[in-house]
Each structure stands twice: as structure tokens, then as C-alpha cells.
Amino acid sequence: xxxxxxFALLLALCLSAYSFVAGILALAFPGRGSERLGExxxxxxxxxxxxxxxxxxxxxxxxxxxxxxxAYIFHHSNRDLPAPYKFATLWSGQEGSLLFWSLxxxxxxxxxxxxxxxxxxxxxxxxxxxxxVQVFFLLLLNFAAHPFAIMQGSxxxxxxxxxxxxxxxxxxxxxxMLYLGYVGFTVPFAFALGALIMKYPGEKWIHxxxxxxxxTWGFLTCGVFLGAHWAYSVLGWGGYWGWDPVENAxxxxxxxxxxxxxxxxxxxxxxxxxxxxxxxxFSTFMLSIFGTFLTRSGVVSSVHAFAQSSIGTWFVIFLAVxxxxxxxxxxxxxxHLRSEHKLESLVSRESSFLFNNLLLLVACFTVLWGTLFPxxxxxxxxxxxxxxxxxxxxxxxxxALLLLLLTAVGPLLAWRKTSIxxxxxxxxxxxxxxxxxxVLLISFGIRPxxxxxxxxxxxxxxLSVLVGLTVISEFVRGGRVIARHTGQNLLAxxxxxxxxxxxxxxxxxxxxxxxxxxxxxxxxAFNQDKEQEMGYGEKLNIATYTLVCRSYTQDDNPNxxxxxxxxxxxxxxxxxxxxxxxxxxxxxxxxxxxMVANRSTLKEDLYLVYEGLNQDTGRPIIKAHLNPxxxxxxxxxxxxxxxTIVALLPNxxxxxxxxxxxIHAAAPVGAGD
Amino acid sequence: xxxxxxxxxxxxxxxxxxxxxxxxxxxxxxxxxGYLRERREAVYENLRDLNxxxxxxxxxxxxxxxxxxxxxxEAAGIxxxxxxxxxxxxxxRIGRGAV
Amino acid sequence: xxxSRSLAKLGLLSITVMLLLSAGDDARFYQLGHKLMCVxxxxxxxxxxxxxxxxxxxxxxxxxxxxxxRGDSDDLTLQAFVQKYGPTxxxxxxxxxxxxxxxxxxxxxLTLGIATVVLIVRAWKNRPVPVSPGRVAPxxxxxxxxxxxxxxxDTAI
Numbered sequence: 001x002x003x004x005x006x007f008a009l010l011l012a013l014c015l016s017a018y019s020f021v022a023g024i025l026a027l028a029f030p031g032r033g034s035e036r037l038g039e040x041x042x043x044x045x046x047x048x049x050x051x052x053x054x055x056x057x058x059x060x061x062x063x064x065x066x067x068x069x070x071a072y073i074f075h076h077s078n079r080d081l082p083a084p085y086k087f088a089t090l091w092s093g094q095e096g097s098l099l100f101w102s103l104x105x106x107x108x109x110x111x112x113x114x115x116x117x118x119x120x121x122x123x124x125x126x127x128x129x130x131x132x133v134q135v136f137f138l139l140l141l142n143f144a145a146h147p148f149a150i151m152q153g154s155x156x157x158x159x160x161x162x163x164x165x166x167x168x169x170x171x172x173x174x175x176x177m178l179y180l181g182y183v184g185f186t187v188p189f190a191f192a193l194g195a196l197i198m199k200y201p202g203e204k205w206i207h208x209x210x211x212x213x214x215x216t217w218g219f220l221t222c223g224v225f226l227g228a229h230w231a232y233s234v235l236g237w238g239g240y241w242g243w244d245p246v247e248n249a250x251x252x253x254x255x256x257x258x259x260x261x262x263x264x265x266x267x268x269x270x271x272x273x274x275x276x277x278x279x280x281x282f283s284t285f286m287l288s289i290f291g292t293f294l295t296r297s298g299v300v301s302s303v304h305a306f307a308q309s310s311i312g313t314w315f316v317i318f319l320a321v322x323x324x325x326x327x328x329x330x331x332x333x334x335x336h337l338r339s340e341h342k343l344e345s346l347v348s349r350e351s352s353f354l355f356n357n358l359l360l361l362v363a364c365f366t367v368l369w370g371t372l373f374p375x376x377x378x379x380x381x382x383x384x385x386x387x388x389x390x391x392x393x394x395x396x397x398x399x400a401l402l403l404l405l406l407t408a409v410g411p412l413l414a415w416r417k418t419s420i421x422x423x424x425x426x427x428x429x430x431x432x433x434x435x436x437x438x439v440l441l442i443s444f445g446i447r448p449x450x451x452x453x454x455x456x457x458x459x460x461x462x463l464s465v466l467v468g469l470t471v472i473s474e475f476v477r478g479g480r481v482i483a484r485h486t487g488q489n490l491l492a493x494x495x496x497x498x499x500x501x502x503x504x505x506x507x508x509x510x511x512x513x514x515x516x517x518x519x520x521x522x523x524x525a526f527n528q529d530k531e532q533e534m535g536y537g538e539k540l541n542i543a544t545y546t547l548v549c550r551s552y553t554q555d556d557n558p559n560x561x562x563x564x565x566x567x568x569x570x571x572x573x574x575x576x577x578x579x580x581x582x583x584x585x586x587x588x589x590x591x592x593x594x595m596v597a598n599r600s601t602l603k604e605d606l607y608l609v610y611e612g613l614n615q616d617t618g619r620p621i622i623k624a625h626l627n628p629x630x631x632x633x634x635x636x637x638x639x640x641x642x643x644t645i646v647a648l649l650p651n652x653x654x655x656x657x658x659x660x661x662x663i664h665a666a667a668p669v670g671a672g673d
Numbered sequence: 674x675x676x677x678x679x680x681x682x683x684x685x686x687x688x689x690x691x692x693x694x695x696x697x698x699x700x701x702x703x704x705x706x707g708y709l710r711e712r713r714e715a716v717y718e719n720l721r722d723l724n725x726x727x728x729x730x731x732x733x734x735x736x737x738x739x740x741x742x743x744x745x746x747e748a749a750g751i752x753x754x755x756x757x758x759x760x761x762x763x764x765x766r767i768g769r770g771a772v
Numbered sequence: 773x774x775x776s777r778s779l780a781k782l783g784l785l786s787i788t789v790m791l792l793l794s795a796g797d798d799a800r801f802y803q804l805g806h807k808l809m810c811v812x813x814x815x816x817x818x819x820x821x822x823x824x825x826x827x828x829x830x831x832x833x834x835x836x837x838x839x840x841x842r843g844d845s846d847d848l849t850l851q852a853f854v855q856k857y858g859p860t861x862x863x864x865x866x867x868x869x870x871x872x873x874x875x876x877x878x879x880x881x882l883t884l885g886i887a888t889v890v891l892i893v894r895a896w897k898n899r900p901v902p903v904s905p906g907r908v909a910p911x912x913x914x915x916x917x918x919x920x921x922x923x924x925x926d927t928a929i
Contacts, residue, residue: 007679011686018690039697043690051686120699201708203715237820269719340907343896351893358885366878373865373874381870386809388817388863395878414732415719416740421733477729712908720927749919750908756919 002070002148005058009141009148012051012102016134019044023128027121027198038124045113045127048134049106056090056103059147063089068156071149072096078159078588080558084172085162091175092166094296094311095147100176101292102137104183108212109134112187122205125194126187133186136318144311161588164560168234174226178250181220182288185253187212188260189285192278197329199336203271206264210503211648213264217257218644224250225637236594236609238529238625240633243392248371249291255364256284259357266353270415271340273353275330278337280357282326287364289319294371345417352410359403366395397456404463404518407511408470430469437465453525460522464515471508478505499652506647513639516632523604523629531623533614534565542624545606546570550578552613552620560584562595565610565620569599581610581622604628706758709751716748797840804849805836807864811857832857 019041026038059072063086068074076093077086085092091100109130116123141147165171188209195205227247232240241247260280266273293315330337343350370387378384412426441458442448448455479494486493498505532540534549541547552565564582568575582595597608607625614621701707723744727737802819810821812828818836821829832853839849853861865871911919 001675003675004678008682011683015686015690035697035699036693039693040690047686047689051682054682117699119703121702201703201705202711204703204711207711237816239820242816268715339896342899343893345897346890346893351889354889354893355886358889362878362882362885365881369874369877369881374860377865377870377874383858384860385865385871385874386860386863387865387874388809390807391864391874399882412731414726414736414740415723416743417736419733419736422731422736425733426731477731478725481725481728709908717923717927720923724927745920745923746910746916747908748923749916750910752919752922753911753915754908 001058001062001065001067002150005055005062005148006146008051008055008058009099009138009146012048012055012106013135013138013142015044015048015051016131016138019048020128020131020135023124023131027124027128041131042113042116042124042127045109045131045134048131049103049110052099052103052106052138055147056099059096059099060087060090063087066159068159069151070147071151072147074151074156074159076159076162078161080588081159081162081167082559084169085167088166088172088175089162091179092162092171095141095145095149097175097179098137098141098145098296098311099147101179101183102134102141104176104179105130105134105137105186108184108187112190118208119204121198122191122194122200122208125198126190129190129193130186133190136314140311140314144314159588161586164584164586164589164591164593165234167559167586167593168230170226170230170233174223174230177219177226178223181216181223181250182253182291184212184216184219185257185281185285185288187216188281192281193326193329196278196333196336199333203268206268206277210264213257213261214644214648217254217261218641218648220250220254220257221637221640221644224254225633229634232630233596233598234594236596238527238607238609238623238627239524240630243367243370243387243389245371246295248367249294252364252367253284253287253291255360255367256280256287259360259364260284263353263357266350270350272343272350274337274339275334276357278330279326282322286319286322287368289315289322293319347413347418347423349410349413349415349418352406352413356403356406356410359399359406363396363399363403366399367392370395400518401456401459401463404460404467404515407514408463408466411474411508411511412470426470426473430466430473433469434462434466438462451525457522457525460518464518464522467511467515471512474508475505496652498646499649502649502651503647506643506645506649509643509646510640511643513636513641513643516636516639518636520629520632520634520636523627523632526628527625529623529625531611531621533617533619534567534622535617535619540622540624542606543604543626544571545624545626547579547608547622547624549620549622559588560586560593563610563613563620564595565622567597567608567622569606579606579608581608583610583612600631602629602631605630706755706762709755709758713748713751713755716744716751720744720748800846801837801840804840804846805833807850808832808836808853808861809863811861817863 022037022041022044026034026041059070062070062073063077064083066073066077066079072093072095073089076096077089081089089096091097109127112123112130113127116127191205191209191212194200224247227250228240231242231247232238260277263273263280264277267277293312296311296315345351370391373387374384408430409427412423414422438458438461441461446454446458448458475494475497476490478497479490482488482493482497482500483490486496488496528543530540530542532538534540534547534552536549536551538549539546540549546569548568548570550566550568552563554561554563556562562582562584564580567579567581569577569579577599579597579599581597584593584595585591586593594609597610599606605625605627607627609623609625611621611623613619720741723737723740726732732740805819806817808818810816810818810829810832812821818829818832835853835856836849839852844852850862859866865874867875910916
């Protein structure tokens with residue numbers, strides 16, 4: 001079996017290399033036969049998907065059949081591992097995840113190559129660039145991180161198991177989501193670079209890649225937040241985001257990707273910012289490669305600590321090659337990227353997009369800087385320093401607040417220029433609403449002058465209310481126009497409004513999700529925790545809750561041993577729940593894992609961690625966290641997903657342009673974008 | 674057995690990639706006319722957005738009129754060129770038909 | 773079973789430590805404990821490290837408590853930790869020497885960024901309408917009116 005996998009990887013490399021070279025030749029020497037050559041290049045790309053798929057299949061089958069002669073399976077699986085985690089073996093280690101990367105890339109490439117008739121030449125360029133990226137990953141797989149390497153010596157009886165931290169349902173889907181996001185940015189990147197190389201006339205390439213970018217962005221969003229949710233549920237320190245290098249690695253392309261999603265609208269609508277967008281998508285792609293490099297090379301230490309290996313050099317070279325290629329074609333064809341319009345006012349949608357981009361990029365830079373500073377410090381002053389959460393929070397929280405403000409203001413500004421009167425018209429009510437929310441919060445006992453974190457919380461909630469109200473006012477205003485035309489009620493009109501311009505109103509729903517998440521983040525300023533040793537019947541008080549330890553016990557199964565406590569939760573003298581914080585010891589990997597017990601409500605999470613047994617007394621030590629508003633974060637993520645899906649739907653009324661001859665032809669009602 | 678599978682995979686892949694009977698099915702090449710129609714769509718969309726937002730009460734009259742005017746000017750330029758190209762294409766067709 | 777001695781000590785220690793410290797020290801313990809990292813490579817804040825069998829966090833917490841009890845100032849306490857565990861024990865770069873660069877750069881980026889955007893906007897406002905590739909020539913006179921009318925018709929609501 002492993003031989004088939006190795007062979008498939010080699011064949012995939014040959015096919016991708018052929019697709020790349022033949023693709024270049026066909027595009028560089030147009031003439032007789034070049035079309036047929038180009039077609040073979042396209043087909044080789046398609047075939048590479050089938051072959052990479054075969055390799056991945058071999059690896060998964062090997063995991064399920066416990067083929068420990070393959071070193072990768074030995075290191076990342078064991079006989080008693082439950083089936084879903086055996087499947088997840090494909091992405092739980094270095095070699096497997098690189099294979100998975102290649103598989104997803106080939107899959108995206110497949111879809112792209114099958115749709116080539118939309119614009120043959122542009123797609124040929126994109127396919128050629130994707131083939132180049134495929135070649136890199138397949139070179140890695142074949143020569144630096146071979147997933148089918150055979151164990152030395154005799155075949156082991158059992159594997160050393162999957163890292164217990166990863167034995168959690170979300171871990172089965174978190175890496176694929178994140179990878180779909182990382183890998184997906186290759187597609188808009190390939191189109192952008194292709195359009196630049198061929199001096200593609202017009203902005204159609206943005207139109208073509210719009211859905212790709214949104215889908216990719218949606219996957220990356222899911223991946224980032226699944227990671228946060230996993231950290232919250234598994235790492236057991238009571239938080240969801242620790243500014244760990246690996247978390248940062250996923251956040252950076254998300255930030256630039258978000259900037260790109262916004263600023264391409266300037267190009268589509270106004271033919272502006274072409275150079276900027278080009279570099280934005282170049283950087284996003286490079287950051288996603290860089291993210292893979294960070295997680296895979298062990299340059300910076302991290303809880304995830306996936307790997308310490310030599311593949312780092314490969315990535316550095318690859319990044320340098322990408323950068324050189326982008327720069328070379330930019331310099332050669334930069335005249336093609338000239339803007340079609342001039343900017344008319346500082347108070348306009350255009351400049352709000354500029355500032356939005358600026359802030360997202362500053363946030364991205366801060367994350368990058370903080371992640372790499374330890375390495376830089378070691379280089380400059382000879383010793384490493386730690387750049388922990390306080391650094392990132394101090395810089396990024398104000399930036400996030402400014403971004404929230406722009407989220408509120410941006411959609412209300414007109415393209416080109418906005419007069420003071422129109423600002424007043426659109427802003428008065430939302431601003432009053434936000435102000436009222438602030439007063440209400442202070443009257444409820446939030447004291448922003450006591451601590452800067454309270455001030456930030458208050459501002460976050462006020463700005464979120466501001467964004468929420470502007471989003472609602474957009475829906476209501478638009479809905480009213482439709483209601484006037486069709487005579488429907490307002491709600492039906494608003495649904496129809498969303499249908500007519502899914503991208504715009506889907507985007508608003510995403511904004512709404514963002515503010516719900518922000519409110520969830522704001523809750524963190526009011527976190528509490530308490531740690532106590534708990535004997536039978538002992539009590540622990542935290543805020544309005546009283547925890548009583550009813551019992552504690554142990555258990556054993558083939559995969560792990562466990563210890564847990566049974567805690568009765570009382571509030572106001574009434575029992576409201578029973579919770580079981582647990583700690584597991586995984587036998588194959590000889591590692592511990594925490595199973596947090598969490599009681600989540602809209603108001604707060606009661607989050608219990610079983611810290612261990614006190615050897616001397618034989619009693620468990622329990623740590624209780626009270627984390628306000630955390631549930632809002634996960635709800636907000638769902639809203640963002642819904643918004644992204646809405647934005648992906650086709651518009652209900654396609655924009656038709658009546659034939660010029662039909663003088664009285666009625667044009668459809670357009671909804672703004 | 675393993676060699677057989679590998680050989681089969683290679684053979685089918687090579688067949689798929691290099692066996693291209695008949696004429697290739699390719700999409701149309703992009704022309705100036707196609708480009709202009711895309712541009713027209715973009716400007717029209719902007720104009721419709723503007724009209725819609727105006728009806729929704731987002732802009733004062735003066736803002737609306739000036740923005741509308743400049744967008745319409747832009748649209749007019751594109752429409753004029755489309756008309757010229759379409760006319761030329763029509764004449765070309767008629768010319769060829771006559772021969 | 774998997775009882776860990778150090779863990780047992782951890783619980784006991786932190787609890788006794790809590791009992792020993794006065795209320796004011798308690799707040800300082802919490803505050804300073806959040807300025808230090810656990811050095812066991814778990815990459816967590818000292819007071820949040822709950823990693824089983826951690827051979828460092830219990831000891832470090834005890835040291836922190838001892839320092840506070842001795843009446844050391846915050847600076848002195850943190851300095852003692854740096855002496856013993858190296859500079860990575862501090863959770864964020866200090867504001868001295870090269871470490872200052874860590875703090876300055878993001879703000880510098882923000883300031884430069886804002887300045888650039890404002891300059892760009894002003895420059896773009898004043899420049900003539902750029903000539904871009906594929907540009908459509910403007911029309912005038914009767915032709916303009918005719919096609920403008922067409923555009924109006926096509927996009928009317």
C-alpha cells in the first residue's frame with residue numbers, strides 16, 4: 001500500500017510540473033498547436049487532483065487498517081483510536097497536513113480548470129500559477145516530508161497515538177476549515193497575478209473570483225473561531241484566544257483577506273485602487289503560506305508545537321520566489337493598473353474603505369510584528385523575549401474600536417463625496433441610540449473610569465449598538481422603498497431587499513455577526529475565577545453561584561483513564577445544574593488532557609476545570625471561571641456564517657439591461673451595493 | 674499487484690491528458706465590445722444603486738443630482754462606443770454577406 | 773493512576789499562599805502573576821498555567837508569594853524573576869533598550885499609515901483625471917444627450 005501512495009505523489013508532481021511548463025509554453029507561444037498544448041496542461045492539472053486524491057486515500061486507508069509500517073501512521077494513530085480521529089490522522093501531523101494542503105489545492109484547481117470556458121485565456125493563466133504552487137507542495141511531500149516513509153526495523157505492534165489535545169470533535173473539522181481558508185486564497189491570488197501578467201482588460205477577474213474569495217474567507221473565519229472554541233473547551237485556562245503564534249498565523253491572512261474583500265469593491269465599482277488590491281491579495285497569499293510555515297517549521301515556539309523540522313528553508317525559498325515573481329510582473333506591467341477615477345473627498349465611501357484597509361493592515365502588522373519580535377530580539381540583542389497577550393491587546397483593542405466605528409460609518413457614506421447634511425440625516429438616530437446604550441450601561445454599574453478595560457468594554461458595546469442600528473436602518477430604509485413599489489409589508493420587503501443584492505445585505509448580516517462577537521469580547525473585562533480543593537460536600541462560591549462537590553471518581557477505558565468530580569450548582573438557593581469537570585490520561589501517547597465542564601448562558605459561562613487530585617488529601621482541586629457573554633461570540637460566528645452564505649447566493653432579480661431599441665422597457669429596481 | 678495498480682493509474686492518466694480527439698471546445702475570446710459591455714454593467718449598477726439609495730432617503734437632492742450627472746456622462750461615453758462598434762460589426766457582416 | 777506529586781503541591785501551595793497573603797497582597801499577587809509567564813514551555817500566563825505535572829508553575833507561584841511577603845516592590849520582584857529565569861519570563865517586552873522598538877513600531881505604522889492615506893487622498897483629489905488603459909473617450913453635444921437619456925431609461929426605477 002505505501003508504495004502506491006509514494007508513486008501517486010511522484011506522479012502528481014510530474015503532472016503538476018507538466019501542467020505548469022506546458023501551460024507557460026502554450027501561453028508564451030500562441031500559434032498553431034498552442035491550443036492543444038494548453039488543453040493538455042489543463043487536463044494534467046485535472047488529473048493531478050485524481051492522483052493526489054489517491055495518495056490521500058491511501059493514507060486514510062492505512063490509518064484505518066492500522067498499518068504501522070508507515071512511520072506517519074505509527075506516530076499519529078493507534079489501534080484504539082476512535083474512527084473519526086483515525087480519519088483526522090490525515091491532517092494531525094506535518095506530512096499528512098502538507099498532503100492535505102496539496103489535496104485541497106488540487107481540488108480548488110480542479111473546479112477552476114473545469115470552469116475554463118468562462119474566459120479561456122485568463123483561466124489558463126490562473127491554472128498555470130496554481131500548478132506552480134502545486135509543484136512546490138508536491139516537491140516538499142516527495143523530498144522533504146514524505147508521508148509514506150517506512151518505519152525502520154520491525155513493524156511495531158501499536159502506534160503512539162494521536163495527541164490528546166486533538167482528540168476533540170472540533171479538532172476533526174478545525175484544521176480542514178482553516179486549510180480550506182489558507183489554500184483558497186491561492187485562487188484569487190492566481191487570478192490576480194494572471195490578470196496582471198496578461199494585462200487583462202477590465203475588472204471581470206474580480207467578478208470571477210468574488211465568490212472564491214468569499215467562500216475562502218468564510219472557511220478561514222470558521223477555522224479561526226473553531227480554533228478559539230477548541231482552545232476554550234480543551235486547553236482549560238478559561239480563555240479562547242492567547243495570541244499564540246499559531247493563532248496569529250491564522251489571523252493574519254484573515255485580516256488582509258478582510259481588507260481585500262472590502263477594497264475590491266472600489267475596483268469593481270470605481271476602477272480605483274488597482275495596485276493596492278493587487279498587492280493586498282499577493283500579501284494575503286504570502287501570509288497564508290507564511291502561516292503554514294509558522295505552524296509547520298517551529299521557528300517560533302507555540303502550544304501547538306506541531307513540528308520542529310527543516311522544511312522551514314523550503315518555505316523561505318518559496319516565499320522569496322513568490323515575492324520576486326509578483327514584484328517582477330508588477331514592475332513590468334504596472335502601467336496596466338492605473339486608476340480610472342480620481343478621489344473626490346475625504347468624506348466618502350472610497351476614503352472610508354482606505355481607512356478600513358489601513359486599520360486592518362495595522363492590526364495585521366501588529367500581529368506579525370509581535371509574533372516575530374522574539375526572533376528579531378534574539379538576533380539583535382542576543383536573547384529572546386516574550387511577547388504575550390498584553391502587547392497584542394494594548395495595540396489591537398483600540399484599532400478594533402476604530403474599525404467598529406468605521407463599520408458603522410462606512411456603509412452610510414456615499415460614493416465619491418458625502419455632504420454634512422446627508423451625514424446628519426443618516427447618523428443622528430443611531431448615534432443617539434449608542435449614547436443611550438452607554439448611559440444605560442453606566443447606570444447598571446459599569447464604571448469606565450476605574451479601569452481601562454472597563455472603558456474599552458463600554459466603548460465596544462456602544463459602538464456595537466451604533467453599528468447594529470445603522471445596519472437595521474439600512475434594511476428598513478431599503479425595505480420601505482420596496483414596500484412602496486410592491487405593496488408588501490416591511491418584513492417581506494426587507495427579505496426581498498436582501499434577495500436583490502445578496503452581497504450587500506449579506507455583508508450587513510456579517511457586520512451584525514461581528515458586533516455580536518465584539519459584545520462577547522467585551523465581556524472578558526469582567527471575568528472572575530476561583531480555585532479550591534473540594535472534599536465531599538464542600539462549597540465554592542463564585543459570584544451568584546454556589547458549587548457543592550457531591551462526589552469524585554475514576555474510570556478506565558482502552559483509549560484513556562479518567563478522573564472527574566460531580567459538582568452540584570446552586571443559584572439563589574436552588575439547584576440549577578450538575579457539572580462534571582474531568583481530566584483524562586491517554587494511554588498510547590502518555591499525555592494528559594482536560595475536559596472542561598461548561599454551563600453556558602447568554603449572560604455568562606460557568607466554566608469548571610478539574611485541575612487534579614491533591615495527593616496528600618486525595619481530594620480534587622477545582623478551578624471555577626465565570627466568563628460573561630462568551631456565548632455571544634459563538635452566536636456571532638453563526639450569524640457571520642449565515643451572512644456569508646447569503647452573500648454567496650445569486651441575486652434574485654438578475655440585473656437585466658433592456659435592449660436599447662425597446663424604448664419603454666422597464667428596468668428592474670436595483671438595490672444598492 | 675502494486676505495480677499493476679501503478680501502471681493502470683499511469684496509463685489512464687496519460688490517456689486522459691494526451692488523447693484529444695476532434696476539435697477543442699473553447700470559450701469566446703474577449704473583445705473590446707465584451708469589455709465595454711462589462712463596463713456598462715458596472716456603471717449601470719452604480720446608477721441603479723444611486724437611484725435606490727436616493728429613494729431610500731440617504732442623500733440630499735443636490736448630492737444626488739451631481740453624482741447622477743457624472744455617472745450618466747460616463748455611461749454615455751461607453752454607450753456611444755458600444756453603438757459605434759456594433760454598427761461597424763453590422764456593416765462588416767452586411768459587407769461579407771454581399772460578397 | 774496518574775497522580776502527580778507536583779500537582780498536589782501546586783494545589784496545596786497556592787491555597788496556603790492565598791491564605792497567608794493579606795488582601796492587598798492578594799491583588800498584587802494576581803497582578804504580578806499576570807505579568808509573568810510559566811516557563812515550562814506551555815506558553816501560558818503564570819497564574820493560568822494548569823498544565824498537569826508542570827514542574828515550574830507551583831514553584832514560581834510560591835516564589836512570587838514569598839517575594840511579596842518579604843515586602844519586595846513590584847519592580848524588584850519582577851527583576852528577581854528575570855535574574856533567575858531569563859527575560860522570557862516577562863509576559864511582554866519591557867520599555868527599555870531595544871525592547872522599546874517592539875512597542876513603538878505598531879504605533880509608528882499606524883501614524884505613518886494615517887499620514888499616507890491622508891496625503892494620498894489629498895494628492896488624488898488634486899490630480900487630473902488619470903488616463904487609464906482601455907479608457908473610453910467622453911462624448912459631447914447631442915450624442916451625449918442621446919446616450920445619457922438611454923442610460924437614464926435603462927436604470928430608472
